[in-house]
Amino acid sequence: MRLILVPLILLLLAGCAGETAEQYLENARSHIDRGAYTEAAIELKNALRLDNQSAEARWLLAQVNLLTEEYLAAEKELQRAQTLGWPADEVTPTLARAWLAQGKLEDILGLSDEELSPFAASELLAVQSSAALMLNDTDRAGALAQKALTERPESVPAQLAQGSVMLQRGDANEALQIANTLLSAGTQTAPIHRLRGQALLQQQQWEEALEAYDLVIALSDLAVADRVTRALILIRLGNYDAAQADASELMERYPQHPAGNYIQGMLHFQNHKFREAVNALTTAEPMAARFPALLLFLSRAHLIEGSIGSATEAADSFVGLVPTDPDGRKLLATLHLQNGNYEAASDVIQPVLDGRPYDIPALTILARAMLLGGEVDRALVIYARIGALLPELPGAPPPLATGLIAPGVNAEAAKRLAAAVDDSPVFPQEDLFIILGHLRDKDYDAAVEAAESYRWRATGSIAPFHILGRVHLIAGHPQQARDSFEKALERQPGDPTANLSLAQLYLADGDTDRARTYYERVLRQDPTHLPTLLLMAALDARENNSWRMVRVLEQAIEAHPQALEPRASLARHYLDSGKPENVQPLFEDLSELQIASPVVLELTALAQLGQRQFKGAQSTLDDLIDSGAASAQHHYLVATAAYGAGQSEAVKPALLNALDQDPEHVLTLLNLANIARAEGEEEVFNGYLATLTQVAPDEPRVLLLRASEERRKGNYGNAANLSRRAFEVSPGTQSLLAMVSYLKAADQPKEALAAMRRWLRDHPQDSVTRLALATELQQSDDEKAAVNQYRTILKTSPNNVVALNNLAWLIRNKQRQQALVLIRKAAFSAPEAPEVLDTLAVIEHLNGNNENAYSAIQKAVSVAPQNPTMLYHQAMIEAAMGDEAQALSTLETVLSADQEDFPEQAEAQALLESLRG
Numbered sequence: 001m002r003l004i005l006v007p008l009i010l011l012l013l014a015g016c017a018g019e020t021a022e023q024y025l026e027n028a029r030s031h032i033d034r035g036a037y038t039e040a041a042i043e044l045k046n047a048l049r050l051d052n053q054s055a056e057a058r059w060l061l062a063q064v065n066l067l068t069e070e071y072l073a074a075e076k077e078l079q080r081a082q083t084l085g086w087p088a089d090e091v092t093p094t095l096a097r098a099w100l101a102q103g104k105l106e107d108i109l110g111l112s113d114e115e116l117s118p119f120a121a122s123e124l125l126a127v128q129s130s131a132a133l134m135l136n137d138t139d140r141a142g143a144l145a146q147k148a149l150t151e152r153p154e155s156v157p158a159q160l161a162q163g164s165v166m167l168q169r170g171d172a173n174e175a176l177q178i179a180n181t182l183l184s185a186g187t188q189t190a191p192i193h194r195l196r197g198q199a200l201l202q203q204q205q206w207e208e209a210l211e212a213y214d215l216v217i218a219l220s221d222l223a224v225a226d227r228v229t230r231a232l233i234l235i236r237l238g239n240y241d242a243a244q245a246d247a248s249e250l251m252e253r254y255p256q257h258p259a260g261n262y263i264q265g266m267l268h269f270q271n272h273k274f275r276e277a278v279n280a281l282t283t284a285e286p287m288a289a290r291f292p293a294l295l296l297f298l299s300r301a302h303l304i305e306g307s308i309g310s311a312t313e314a315a316d317s318f319v320g321l322v323p324t325d326p327d328g329r330k331l332l333a334t335l336h337l338q339n340g341n342y343e344a345a346s347d348v349i350q351p352v353l354d355g356r357p358y359d360i361p362a363l364t365i366l367a368r369a370m371l372l373g374g375e376v377d378r379a380l381v382i383y384a385r386i387g388a389l390l391p392e393l394p395g396a397p398p399p400l401a402t403g404l405i406a407p408g409v410n411a412e413a414a415k416r417l418a419a420a421v422d423d424s425p426v427f428p429q430e431d432l433f434i435i436l437g438h439l440r441d442k443d444y445d446a447a448v449e450a451a452e453s454y455r456w457r458a459t460g461s462i463a464p465f466h467i468l469g470r471v472h473l474i475a476g477h478p479q480q481a482r483d484s485f486e487k488a489l490e491r492q493p494g495d496p497t498a499n500l501s502l503a504q505l506y507l508a509d510g511d512t513d514r515a516r517t518y519y520e521r522v523l524r525q526d527p528t529h530l531p532t533l534l535l536m537a538a539l540d541a542r543e544n545n546s547w548r549m550v551r552v553l554e555q556a557i558e559a560h561p562q563a564l565e566p567r568a569s570l571a572r573h574y575l576d577s578g579k580p581e582n583v584q585p586l587f588e589d590l591s592e593l594q595i596a597s598p599v600v601l602e603l604t605a606l607a608q609l610g611q612r613q614f615k616g617a618q619s620t621l622d623d624l625i626d627s628g629a630a631s632a633q634h635h636y637l638v639a640t641a642a643y644g645a646g647q648s649e650a651v652k653p654a655l656l657n658a659l660d661q662d663p664e665h666v667l668t669l670l671n672l673a674n675i676a677r678a679e680g681e682e683e684v685f686n687g688y689l690a691t692l693t694q695v696a697p698d699e700p701r702v703l704l705l706r707a708s709e710e711r712r713k714g715n716y717g718n719a720a721n722l723s724r725r726a727f728e729v730s731p732g733t734q735s736l737l738a739m740v741s742y743l744k745a746a747d748q749p750k751e752a753l754a755a756m757r758r759w760l761r762d763h764p765q766d767s768v769t770r771l772a773l774a775t776e777l778q779q780s781d782d783e784k785a786a787v788n789q790y791r792t793i794l795k796t797s798p799n800n801v802v803a804l805n806n807l808a809w810l811i812r813n814k815q816r817q818q819a820l821v822l823i824r825k826a827a828f829s830a831p832e833a834p835e836v837l838d839t840l841a842v843i844e845h846l847n848g849n850n851e852n853a854y855s856a857i858q859k860a861v862s863v864a865p866q867n868p869t870m871l872y873h874q875a876m877i878e879a880a881m882g883d884e885a886q887a888l889s890t891l892e893t894v895l896s897a898d899q900e901d902f903p904e905q906a907e908a909q910a911l912l913e914s915l916r917g
Contacts, residue, residue: 021051028060037064055084062094069224071101089116093123096131105131119155122148126157133168141165156187163195172202190219194226201229206237224250224259228291231263238410240270258287262294269297270410277301278310292321296328299335300409304416308338319348324593326352326359333365342373347562351590354564355597355627358389371432376463377497378531380432380470387436435471444475462488466497478505494525500532512539528559530566537569549573557586564594571603580610598629605637614644632662639671651675664695666702673705700726704738716746731759733768740772749780767797774806783810801830805839812843819843827856834863838870845877853877868894868902876911888915 024047031040044061047054058081065074075098082091093116096108108131113121125148132141142165148158163178179196197212213230220226227246234243244267250260265280281298288295295318302311315332322328329352336345346369352362363386370379409417431454438447451471455464469484482505488498503518516539522532533556540549550573556566567586574582584607587600594600601624608617618641624634635658642650652675658668673688689709692702703726710719723742727735736759743752756773760766774789790807793800804826808819823840830836837860844853857874864870871894878887891912895905902908 019046019050021047021054021057024050025054025057025060028057028064032060032064037068040064041068053084055081055086058084059086059090062098066094066098066101069101071098074098075102089120092116093120093127096124096127100127100130100134103134105135113151118151122152122155122158125151126155126161129161130164133164138165138168141168156182156189156192160191160195163199167195167198167202170202172199175199176203188215188219190216190226193219197229201233206233209233210237224254224257225290228259228263232266232293235263235266235270240267243267256283258284262287262291265294265301266297269301269413272412272416274301274304274416278305278307288317289321292318292325295321296325296331299331300413300417303331303335303420304413306420308335311335312339323351323591324596326356326362326593329593330361330365333362333369337365337368337372340372342369345369346373350563351593351597354594354599356629360386360389363389374463375497377466377470377501380436380467383432384436384439387433387440432467435467439471439474444471447471448475448477462491462495462498465491466501469498469501473501473505478508481505494521496522496526496529496532500535503535507539512543515539527555530556530560530563533559534565534569537566541573546573546577561589562591562594564590564597564599568599568603571607575603575606575610578610580607583607583610596623596627598624598627601627602634602637605634605641609637609640609644612644614641617641618645630661632658632665632668634658635661636665636668636671639668664691666692666696666699669695670701670705698725698729700730700735703729704735707738707742711742711745716742720746720748727755733766736769737772740776749776752776753780765796767793767800771800771802774803778806778810786810799825799829801826801833801836804829805836808843809839812839812846816843816847820847832859832863834860834867834870837863838867838873841877842873845873845880850877850881854881868897868908869904872902872904872908872911875908879911879915884915888912891915 024043028040028043028047031037031043041061041064044057044064047057048061051057058077062074062077062081065071065077075095078091078095078098082088082095092111092113096111099105099108109128111124111128113124116124125144129141129144129148132138132144141161145158145161145165148155148161152158159178159182163175166172166174166178175195176199179192179199182192183196193212193215197209197216200209200212210230210233213226213233216226217230227250231243231246234240234246243263247260247263247267250257251264254260261280262284265277265284268274268277268280278298278301281294281301284291284294285298295314299311299314299318302308302314312332312335315328315335318328319325319332329348333345333349336342336348346366349362349365349369352359353366356362363382367379367382367386370376370382431450435447435450435454438444438450448468448471451464451468455468465484465488469481469488472478472481472484482502485498485501485505488495489502492498499518499522503515506512506514506518516536519532519536519539522529523536526532533552537549537552537556540546540552550570553566553570553573556563557570560566567590571583571586574580574586584604587595587604590600601620605617605620605624608614608620618638621634621638621641624630625638635654639651639654639658642648642654652672655668655672655675658665659672662668669688669692673685673692676682676685676688689705692699693706696702703722707719707722707726710716710722720739720742723735723739727739736755740752740755743749743755753773753776756769756776759769760773763769770789770793774786774793777783777786777789787807787810790803790810793803794807797803804822808823808826811822812819820843823836823843826836827840837856841853841857841860844850844856854874854877857870857877860870861867861874871890875887875890875894878884878890891908894902895908895912
């Protein structure tokens with residue numbers, strides 16, 4: 001045997017000795033071309049055994065590692081290839097892809113494209129755009145994608161990066177167009193079909209998305225994420241057999257891979273194998289950040305299996321990952337109810353109702369939490385709201401499990417889920433619904449009888465007194481209601497429900513001091529009681545104590561940082577008090593679900609409009625419209641933002657959308673009426689005006705619109721009468737000055753002056769009205785009275801330019817030095833205003849400062865070159881400076897023109913004649 005064995009070994013060694021690194025490389029290339037990556041890797045390792053300095057072998061092995069999803073190994077081989085001199089144009093973009101798969105996003109963004117060719121730079125920038133997207137920096141991702149396209153417009157990766165940015169921004173149509181354009185050009189790759197599939201998924205076109213992912217998988221060896229996505233689509237479509245095929249293949253290749261277990265767990269759930277679903281989904285938990293829905297199904301499976309603690313833990317993790325998902329919050333809140341954590345249930349479900357106030361399942365959960373947590377009065381109110389939303393509701397509440405049924409759960413699994421919740425405590429819901437039914441039918445005697453019946457059966461609780469008191473309130477029996485709540489307080493003096501209800505009764509009687517004492521009783525027991533803090537703030541607002549109201553609301557926010565209502569109330573206060581810049585910071589700490597709620601979006605848009613941030617307001621209002629909760633007021637705000645942004649063509653369509661929502665929306669009708677009048681559409685204008693007169697006959701703006709129309713027709717007396725009504729309905733500076741203008745047009749100047757004087761007696765700080773009065777007095781040649789009014793204005797508004805200018809003009813001849821001080825102060829505040837410069841020029845001239853006067857009048861004339869008064873003043877100053885020829889020329893120009901409004905024409909003519917001699 002030894003004689004045979006030795007020659008055989010020598011023969012084998014001789015065969016090996018004939019192999020070279022280049023031959024192994026050639027074999028590897030052939031295997032790569034055929035997709036035989038395992039064989040290619042073996043050949044490349046043999047090549048490196050013979051020549052470990054082969055840059056090409058390192059490069060090719062990195063490619064194989066990438067194709068087989070061995071990303072760390074690929075990274076190492078790429079770095080070795082780079083060290084050995086493999087071109088940066090090939091290494092850098094490929095290294096970025098390896099890092100992307102490992103989540104090394106900051107490392108990717110730190111790579112430089114400066115030394116790369118346009119082709120390689122575009123490839124790298126496309127990967128960097130993807131990294132920025134994964135960091136949720138959409139703006140940076142968009143900029144990188146655009147730069148990639150600039151480097152190489154035809155680059156497919158760059159176009160795909162741009163498509164991904166569009167998807168992230170919610171523009172599925174644009175992303176789909178990019179994918180379809182690439183496909184129509186004949187390019188058929190997995191990434192292109194993947195982009196198309198993602199866009200179709202965003203549009204919820206499930207069948208078409210399935211076709212796209214079929215092509216993705218056909219064009220790739222084994223894209224795990226793509227198979228997961230396709231399996232999820234198949235589950236969504238109810239094609240469990242096909243989904244099982246994908247799951248089986250994933251499990252066969254990677255038995256412990258979370259992806260395969262995720263799909264298998266979902267399928268077990270649909271097939272009612274809930275214990276197996278728990279096992280598989282638990283194995284899949286490492287993928288939860290990428291596929292959070294697995295936690296939702298894991299929680300449901302635990303719930304059906306009776307493991308409430310594990311179900312709660314999984315649901316809590318899901319809400320932590322996807323706080324904006326209403327289904328997850330409903331599930332978690334229901335589990336808190338099962339665990340007896342009623343306050344936690346309320347806290348979890350409230351953000352859903354902040355964004356979706358008419359969500360019946362969420363309302364049902366909140367009502368149950370209130371009821372079981374002892375807040376029976378609030379539960380009664382919520383159940384009444386449910387009854388109003390569901391008028392056909394029988395004498396039983398909606399099943400709690402309705403909030404747990406979500407897309408992707410088949411009917412049988414849904415039944416099991418409902419059964420797992422049905423054994424939760426029910427308390428007196430049936431009694432409440434019987435009482436509510438009577439109240440809905442306005443059968444108050446029966447409602448009282450049912451409430452009394454419940455009180456006698458539940459003698460150990462104060463809740464029946466709450467219910468009976470509330471029924472008496474609704475039935476219009478305030479004294480009986482007061483008696484019921486007082487009896488509740490006899491048993492439990494600090495009871496919030498009874499105290500707040502009694503406060504409500506005293507407020508109705510106008511006794512705010514007594515109401516406040518009941519609020520204070522609650523707060524002595526619990527200084528953080530949110531409903532009481534909100535009511536206390538409302539009472540402070542009612543009494544015009546804004547400082548105390550703000551303090552109470554801030555206290556509520558500090559005690560309940562995730563509560564929306566106190567933040568919204570404070571935001572409304574800031575908007576009303578002219579501090580819109582304080583609004584948006586109030587919402588920064590809220591959950592994503594609350595930030596996307598209609599209430600927050602509307603208040604944010606109003607704040608942006610208040611700060612003239614019209615583009616930002618447009619974006620916020622777009623989100624509000626897309627939420628599906630848009631009202632006529634919201635479309636009206638869209639029109640307001642478009643007008644502010646200079647997009648006049650978008651104003652009318654937005655107003656018409658508002659009118660579609662509410663044909664009687666007054667602000668919309670007013671604006672459309674004004675547009676119709678401006679466009680000369682008299683018939684359309686008359687239609688809007690007729691509607692406004694019918695739906696809002698006493699609205700001040702409607703009365704003033706009618707007044708303007710009467711004035712246009714020459715009916716000045718009617719116009720004045722309508723303006724009087726507007727002022728009587730809504731007395732204020734704006735309506736007063738409107739009335740003054742109509743009284744003057746009706747030749748009633750004395751009444752106009754008298755109206756302003758009466759107003760100023762009661763509102764002496766109204767500088768706007770006082771300025772109007774002073775101007776009117778000046779124009780009516782009552783200069784002494786005008787001077788007194790201007791001086792009064794300057795006492796409280798020392799920098800009022802109009803008052804400074806006009807007062808300086810009136811006293812220019814008698815008090816020249818004081819006039820000069822005043823007008824110089826005005827010019828300092830308004831250095832470009834031509835009227836101020838003109839007054840300054842005249843007063844400087846009167847004080848002998850002709851050089852200063854000439855400088856000022858030149859500036860004024862440069863701004864208003866056709867103003868005859870200013871040209872006359874220029875000539876006057878030129879003559880005083882000895883330049884009579886120029887003064888003569890200026891005057892001849894002025895007086896040769898036909899000037900309709902030139903009060904100093906006679907003086908100009910006299911100066912001209914004196915200069916001519």
